[in-house]
Every structure is written in structure tokens, then in C-alpha cells.
Amino acid sequence: MKLGDGVEAAIHCAAMLAGVDGDGTLPGNAMAEAFGLSPSYLLKHLKALTAAKVLESVPGPSGGYRLARPAEQITLLDIVLAIEGREPAFRCGEIRQKGSHALDPSAYVKPCGINVAMLKAERAYRMALAGTRLSDIVTDFTENTDQRIVAASCAFVAQNQRPQNSRTRMKG
Amino acid sequence: MKLGDGVEAAIHCAAMLAGVDGDGTLPGNAMAEAFGLSPSYLLKHLKALTAAKVLESVPGPSGGYRLARPAEQITLLDIVLAIEGREPAFRCGEIRQKGSHALDPSAYVKPCGINVAMLKAERAYRMALAGTRLSDIVTDFTENTDQRIVAASCAFVAQNQRPQNSRTRMKG
DNA sequence: GTAGTGTTACTCGGATAAATATTGTCCGAGTGACATCGG
DNA sequence: CCGATGTCACTCGGACAATATTTATCCGAGTAACACTAC
Numbered sequence: 001m002k003l004g005d006g007v008e009a010a011i012h013c014a015a016m017l018a019g020v021d022g023d024g025t026l027p028g029n030a031m032a033e034a035f036g037l038s039p040s041y042l043l044k045h046l047k048a049l050t051a052a053k054v055l056e057s058v059p060g061p062s063g064g065y066r067l068a069r070p071a072e073q074i075t076l077l078d079i080v081l082a083i084e085g086r087e088p089a090f091r092c093g094e095i096r097q098k099g100s101h102a103l104d105p106s107a108y109v110k111p112c113g114i115n116v117a118m119l120k121a122e123r124a125y126r127m128a129l130a131g132t133r134l135s136d137i138v139t140d141f142t143e144n145t146d147q148r149i150v151a152a153s154c155a156f157v158a159q160n161q162r163p164q165n166s167r168t169r170m171k172g
Numbered sequence: 173m174k175l176g177d178g179v180e181a182a183i184h185c186a187a188m189l190a191g192v193d194g195d196g197t198l199p200g201n202a203m204a205e206a207f208g209l210s211p212s213y214l215l216k217h218l219k220a221l222t223a224a225k226v227l228e229s230v231p232g233p234s235g236g237y238r239l240a241r242p243a244e245q246i247t248l249l250d251i252v253l254a255i256e257g258r259e260p261a262f263r264c265g266e267i268r269q270k271g272s273h274a275l276d277p278s279a280y281v282k283p284c285g286i287n288v289a290m291l292k293a294e295r296a297y298r299m300a301l302a303g304t305r306l307s308d309i310v311t312d313f314t315e316n317t318d319q320r321i322v323a324a325s326c327a328f329v330a331q332n333q334r335p336q337n338s339r340t341r342m343k344g
Numbered sequence: 345g346t347a348g349t350g351t352t353a354c355t356c357g358g359a360t361a362a363a364t365a366t367t368g369t370c371c372g373a374g375t376g377a378c379a380t381c382g383g
Numbered sequence: 384c385c386g387a388t389g390t391c392a393c394t395c396g397g398a399c400a401a402t403a404t405t406t407a408t409c410c411g412a413g414t415a416a417c418a419c420t421a422c
Contacts, residue, residue, distance in 0.1 A: 001175055001176065001252070001256030001257065001261050002256075002261055002366095002404080003173055003261040003262045003263070003290075004173065004366070004367090005265065005366085005367075006366090006367085007262065007290075008262070008264060008265055008267060008286065009267060011286050011290075012267060012268065012286065015286070027393085027394070027395090028394085028395075029393090029394085033271065033272055034271045034272070034273070035267040035268070035270060035271050036267060036270035036271045036272065037267065037270075038367090038368060038369075040368070040369055040370070041367065041368050041369075043395070043396080044367090044368085044396095044397095046395085047395075047396065047397085050395090050396095057394085057395060057396090058375095058394080058395085059373090059374055059375055059376085059393095059394050059395050059396090060374070060375030060376040060377085060393070060394055060395085061375075061376050061377055061378095061391095061392065061393045061394065062376070062377075062393085062394085063375075063376080063393080063394045063395070064394075064395090065395090076289060076290070076293070080173070084173030085173065089173045089174060089175040090175045090179065090180070091175070092180060093177065093180055095180060095181060095184060095207040095208060095209065096184065096207070096321070098207060098208035098209075099205065099206045099207050099208045100205055100206070100208065101206070101324060101328065103318075103320050103321060103324060104320075106318075107318040107320045107321050108318070108321070109318070110316060110317060110318060113309055113312040113313050113316065113317070114180065114183050114184065114187070114309060117248060117304045117308075117309060118175075118179075118183075118248070118301075120300060120304075121248070121297055121300035121301045121304070122297065123300075124296045124297055124299070124300040125293055125294065125296055125297035125300075127296070128292060128293035128296040128297075129290075129293045132289045132292075132293070136289075137285055137286060137289060140285040141285050144282060144285065145282060145285070146275075146278075146279040146280070146281070146282060148275050148276075148279045149268070149275060149279050149280070152273060152275060156273065174365080174405095176404095176405070176406090177405085177406075178405090178406085197355095199354085199355070199356090200355085200356075201354090201355085210406090210407060210408075212407065212408050212409070213406065213407050213408075215356070215357080216357095216358095216406090216407085218356085219356080219357065219358085222356090222357095229355085229356060229357090230355080230356085230414095231354095231355050231356050231357085231412090231413055231414055231415085232354070232355055232356085232413070232414030232415045232416085233352095233353065233354045233355065233414070233415050233416055233417095234354085234355085234414095234415065234416075235354075235355045235356070235414075235415080236355075236356090237356090345422100346421105346422085347420105347421090347422080348419105348420085348421080348422095349418100349419085349420080349421095350417105350418090350419080350420095351416105351417085351418080351419090352415105352416085352417075352418090353414105353415100353416085353417090354413105354414090354415090354416090355412105355413085355414075355415095356411105356412090356413080356414100357410105357411085357412075357413095358409105358410095358411085358412095359408105359409090359410085359411095360407105360408080360409075360410090361406105361407085361408075361409090362405105362406080362407070362408090363404105363405085363406065363407085364403105364404085364405070364406080365402105365403085365404070365405080366401105366402080366403070366404080367400105367401080367402065367403080368399105368400085368401070368402085369398105369399080369400075369401090370397105370398090370399075370400090371396105371397095371398085371399090372395105372396085372397085372398095373394105373395090373396075373397095374393105374394085374395080374396095375392105375393090375394075375395100376391105376392100376393090376394090377390105377391085377392085377393090378389105378390085378391075378392090379388105379389090379390080379391090380387105380388085380389080380390090381386105381387085381388080381389090382385105382386085382387080382388095383384105383385085383386080383387095
């Protein structure tokens with residue numbers, strides 16, 4: 001029951017990407033530096049988010065990552081599933097029919113009650129994650145966070161974002 | 173986000189232990205054989221359950237394991253926490269202040285909103301687990317399972333349980 | 345026949361290897377920007 | 384001065400090690416039953 005460490009990084013990056021203007025992008029390298037992570041490792045997770053259609057990637061200079069859809073349409077569940085995989089945490093190994101006194105397979109047509117209970121709990125977990133949109137995270141961040149952090153984050157985004165439409169970045 | 177494989181075994185064992193008479197015990201060896209698991213490995217998890225006060229262990233011949241309290245007072249959450257550990261799956265590494273442009277620590281007094289959201293979801297998960305008692309599992313098992321399985325399980329328990337009060341087991 | 349005693353076999357408990365998943369790193373493919381060259 | 388072109392640097396993407404966690408195993412400590420002996 002240990003959630004991968006990359007989930008935290010993924011959500012932070014997604015929240016930061018929600019702050020870029022228009023369809024501009026933010027390089028993974030900049031985000032890694034912003035959060036003190038090894039760039040190569042963060043790329044691994046950003047790649048997973050891209051494969052899950054949560055982010056879009058733009059190659060080449062002035063490339064980077066961008067949200068694949070508005071922050072209102074991205075939930076924490078999307079991000080968690082993209083990083084941790086879509087299959088449930090509890091996988092029933094059907095050990096009830098693995099024992100030495102196994103019965104005829106026809107006896108095991110009904111699902112294992114333990115599996116049902118565990119999956120029910122996990123469904124509650126996913127429901128709670130699905131109920132939190134990325135835009136909620138951003139709103140809560142801008143409202144209930146020390147304004148120094150908000151200002152610093154906005155400044156960082158403004159300085160590192162790469163506009164995509166016919167404009168080059170200004171340096172320094 | 174992968175739940176340990178021992179959780180399934182632990183719940184099955186606990187449900188089986190709920191079927192022993194009085195304060196009789198069931199050896200871990202028998203349960204391992206019943207579910208086709210390696211005995212030495214199952215002992216590890218049973219030990220964890222014992223340390224968490226979910227089970228009680230009786231050493232010596234005619235010893236074994238027994239529920240530490242009635243099945244109505246044991247929830248799936250107790251078992252899961254005993255096996256997987258009590259700390260939450262999502263651990264906030266506070267990467268927001270690990271970056272290169274870290275601010276004064278006084279800016280980070282308010283908790284990270286992402287951490288709050290994740291912990292809220294996990295609380296929902298634990299609430300669902302806490303809402304399912306071991307007695308519910310047993311009831312659902314006896315009512316909504318093929319009676320061949322129920323009969324086989326009861327027979328196995330009756331044959332392998334060790335009465336604890338001044339009576340020795342009858343063999344064969 | 346009954347009580348005491350020593351042995352034995354069975355139990356759980358902790359410490360120790362193997363396997364797997366996660367974490368971390370590196371190198372290669374692709375692309376747009378920049379400088380250079382020609383008109 | 385303007386446009387085309389070649390080079391370059393920066394990006395993401397996938398393949399490759401190191402570490403941590405989980406899984407599996409073995410051996411030792413403890414205890415109650417059993418057999419034996421003495422009374």
C-alpha cells in the first residue's frame with residue numbers, strides 16, 4: 001500500500017502546466033529544476049501522462065508539455081491512473097480455489113466476497129479522486145496559499161513557458 | 173499502487189478463523205495448506221496480524237491462531253493496516269519547497285493542497301474498509317456462496333481446529 | 345492404578361536470501377531555431 | 384536588403400542499471416502432549 005513517489009510530482013507538474021498561457025508549453029527540464037527532481041526521471045512520468053492523453057508533448061526547441069484539455073476536465077484520478085496503472089490495487093488471486101481441497105470449477109462461479117468488498121472500497125477511493133478536478137487544485141492553491149509562493153510560481157511559469165504560435169521566447 | 177499479495181491471504185485466514193468454535197485455535201500450517209500458500213510466508217503475515225492485536229497466537233502443540241476479539245469488532249481496515257502498515261499510501265514529500273527557488277520556511281506553514289486532496293481520498297478508502305466488518309464477510313460467504321464451498325470450509329475447520337480448554341484433539 | 349518426570353513433536357517468532365517493482369540514469373531520434381550564404 | 388539552406392542545440396522518447404520493497408525460506412525458542420517410571 002505504497003503510492004508511487006511520481007504521483008506527487010505528476011500532480012504538481014500538471015498544476016503548474018495549468019498556469020501557462022494559451023497553448024504554450026513548459027519543458028520538462030524546467031519543471032524538474034523547479035521541484036528539485038532529476039530531469040530524466042520526471043520525463044518518465046511525463047511520458048506516462050502523455051500516453052494517457054492527460055498531457056500533450058511538443059518536440060524540438062521551444063517545445064515542452066501542455067495540458068491535453070482544460071483543467072476543469074482533468075481529475076486527480078486521471079493523473080493517478082496514468083502513473084500507477086489502471087488496474088486496481090487489490091488483485092484477487094482466487095486463493096480460495098488454490099488450496100489442496102479444491103472443488104469443481106462450477107462451484108466458483110459467484111465472485112469472491114472479499115474481492116467484492118475490497119473493490120468496493122477502492123471504488124470509493126477513485127470516486128473521491130474523480131471528484132477533485134485539477135482546476136480545484138489550482139483554485140485552492142491561488143486562494144489558500146501564501147501569496148509569496150503563488151507569486152513565485154507565476155513568475156517561474158511566465159519566465160519558462162514557450163509560446164507556440166509564431167512567437168519566439170524572449171531571453172533574459 | 174499495488175496492494176500487497178498478503179492482504180488477500182490475511183483476510184481469508186481471518187474469515188476462516190471466525191469459524192472456529194469457542195476459543196479454539198487453527199494452526200497457520202493448516203491455513204497455508206488450505207489456500208495453497210507457502211507456510212513460512214503466511215506465518216509472516218499472521219505474525220503481523222498478531223502484533224496488531226487482530227489475532228492471538230498460542231504456542232506449543234495444539235496451538236495456533238485465534239481471533240483476538242469477536243468478528244463483529246474486526247474490520248477490513250484493521251487487517252489491511254496490519255499488513256500494509258498504518259501510514260497513508262500517499263506521502264507528501266513537500267517537493268514544492270525542494271526546488272531551486274525555495275522561499276522562506278514561513279511561507280509553507282499552510283499544508284499542501286495536493287496532499288490534502290490525496291489524503292481526503294484515502295480517508296474515503298479507509299472509511300469504506302472500516303465499514304465492512306469481518307462478520308459481514310462471513311455472513312455474505314455463508315449466504316451468497318455455493319454451498320459446496322461452505323460445507324468444505326466448515327469441514328476443514330472442524331477437522332483442523334484445536335480446542336484449547338482441557339481437551340485434546342481427536343485424530344482421524 | 346495414579347502421580348510425577350523426562351522426552352518429544354509440534355507450534356510460533358525472528359533473522360536471512362531470492363525475486364520483483366520501483367527509482368534513477370543514459371543515449372538516441374526528431375524538430376524548430378539560428379547563422380550563413382547566395383541572389 | 385531578402386530568401387533559401389545547412390548546421391546546431393534543445394526537446395521528447397525509449398532502452399539500460401541501481402536501489403528499495405516485497406516475496407519466499409530457513410533455523411531457533413518455547414510449550415503442551417505423550418510415554419515412561421516410580422510409588
